[in-house]
Amino acid sequence: MTARRWHxxxxxxxxxxxxxxxxxxxxxxxxxxxxxxxERLLTAFRAAAQATQxxxxxxxxxxxxxxxxxxxxxxxxxxxxxxxxxxxxxxGQLGVHAIGVFAGDGEDHLLxxxxxxxxxxxxxxxxxxxxxxxxxxxxxxxxxxPFPGGGIRVGGDALPAQTxxxxxxxxxxxxxxxxxxxxxxxxxxxxxxxxxxSGFVRAWTxxxxxxxxxxxxxxxxxxxxxxxxxxFVGKHWRKVDNxxx
Numbered sequence: 001m002t003a004r005r006w007h008x009x010x011x012x013x014x015x016x017x018x019x020x021x022x023x024x025x026x027x028x029x030x031x032x033x034x035x036x037x038x039e040r041l042l043t044a045f046r047a048a049a050q051a052t053q054x055x056x057x058x059x060x061x062x063x064x065x066x067x068x069x070x071x072x073x074x075x076x077x078x079x080x081x082x083x084x085x086x087x088x089x090x091x092g093q094l095g096v097h098a099i100g101v102f103a104g105d106g107e108d109h110l111l112x113x114x115x116x117x118x119x120x121x122x123x124x125x126x127x128x129x130x131x132x133x134x135x136x137x138x139x140x141x142x143x144x145x146p147f148p149g150g151g152i153r154v155g156g157d158a159l160p161a162q163t164x165x166x167x168x169x170x171x172x173x174x175x176x177x178x179x180x181x182x183x184x185x186x187x188x189x190x191x192x193x194x195x196x197x198s199g200f201v202r203a204w205t206x207x208x209x210x211x212x213x214x215x216x217x218x219x220x221x222x223x224x225x226x227x228x229x230x231x232f233v234g235k236h237w238r239k240v241d242n243x244x245x
Contacts, residue, residue, distance in 0.1 A: 005237075007236045007237075008236070009232070009236045013235070013236075017228055017229070017231075017232040020224075020225075020228045021225045021228050021229060024221045024222065024224040025221070025222065025225050027221040028217075028220075028221035028222040028225070029218070031215070031217045031218035031221060032214070032215065032218045035211040035212075035214035035215050035218070036211075038209065038210065038211040038214060039211050040066065041206060041208065042205075042208075042211070044066055044068055045068050045145075045205070045206050048068035048069070048143045049143060049193065049204070050070075051069075051070040052070065053071060053072045053141060054069050054070065054071055054072075055072075056071045056072065056073040056104065056144070059071060059144060060186065061187065062144070062188070065146055068144065069143070069144045070141070070142070070143055071141070071142065071143075071144045071190070072139060072140070072141050073102075073104050073105075073111070073139070073140050073190070074104065074105050074137065074138070074139045074140075075102055075103050075107065075111075075137070075138070075140075076102070076103055076136060076137055076138065077101065077102055077103075077133040077134060077135075077138070078100075078102070078103060078110070079135075080165050081101045081165060081181065082098065082099060082101060082133070082165060082166040082167075083098075083099040083101075083112075083166050083167050083168075083169055083172075083177070084097070084098060084099070084128065084167070084168050084169070085097040085099055085114075085169060085170075085171075085172060086169065086170055087170060090117050090119075090201055090203070094119070094121065094122065095117050095118050095120050095128065096117070096118060096128050097115075097116065097117050098114075098115040098118060098128075098130050098166070099112055099113065099166075099172065099189075100112070100115055100133055101113070101181060102140065102190070107186075108184070109183070109185055109186045110178075110183050110185050110186065111185070111189065111190055112172065112177070112185060112189040112190070113140065113142075113189065113190045113192060114189055114191050115131075115192055115198070115200050116192065116199075116200025116201055116202040117201040117203075118130065118199070118200055129199075130166075130199075131198065131199035131200070140190060140192060141192070141193045142190045142191050142192040142193050143190070143191040143193075143204060144188050144190055144191075145188055145189060145190075145204075146187075146188055147172050147174055147189060148172055159179075160180065167180070172189065174187065191204045
């Protein structure tokens with residue numbers, strides 16, 4: 001006759017299982033907290049476009065990464081100085097974001113302005129069709145947002161090797177762009193408000209990991225905690241022969 005009997009675990013097994021489960025649960029809770037942070041950030045971003053416009057000077061050096069002020073700034077675009085942020089997808093189609101360089105009135109730092117997305121197939125001998133930059137003094141309205149993040153940079157800085165404008169780049173990095181322009185940049189860029197006749201798609205979303213992915217990671221960590229407990233129980237709740245003798 002066989003039955004199952006609990007075998008006393010060693011202190012090492014208890015400590016290892018308890019510490020492992022505690023770590024997995026803590027990581028799961030951390031991912032849930034990150035999901036909540038991203039939800040609040042997305043809510044703030046969606047509300048930014050409808051928010052009352054504020055004076056640019058009042059938020060020029062803002063450090064709150066979850067605050068997206070809706071601003072108005074006057075000045076002029078630098079003629080012949082712009083960038084194309086490459087390999088940007090919109091609704092499954094490949095394209096670029098057109099990045100203008102803007103000199104605000106009375107401002108000693110340049111401001112990068114994301115004019116929006118446009119399709120570009122990258123076929124040999126082609127270039128994206130870009131509406132011309134406004135000439136002269138203009139007033140811009142948009143969301144003052146942090147520079148988009150990115151993955152691991154490979155291949156070094158490709159900007160100095162390019163002589164024709166607009167220059168193509170895979171990343172918007174403040175330091176190399178400032179070096180390329182020969183003038184300091186403001187710590188954020190401007191995402192222009194949608195405009196029907198702009199010639200660009202302006203469907204702005206923060207460049208962040210979505211909350212759903214954080215929740216999926218949290219579920220994985222919680223599952224690891226359950227598996228650790230199951231292994232512990234399986235190791236110590238074992239079958240024995242003649243259990244009643």
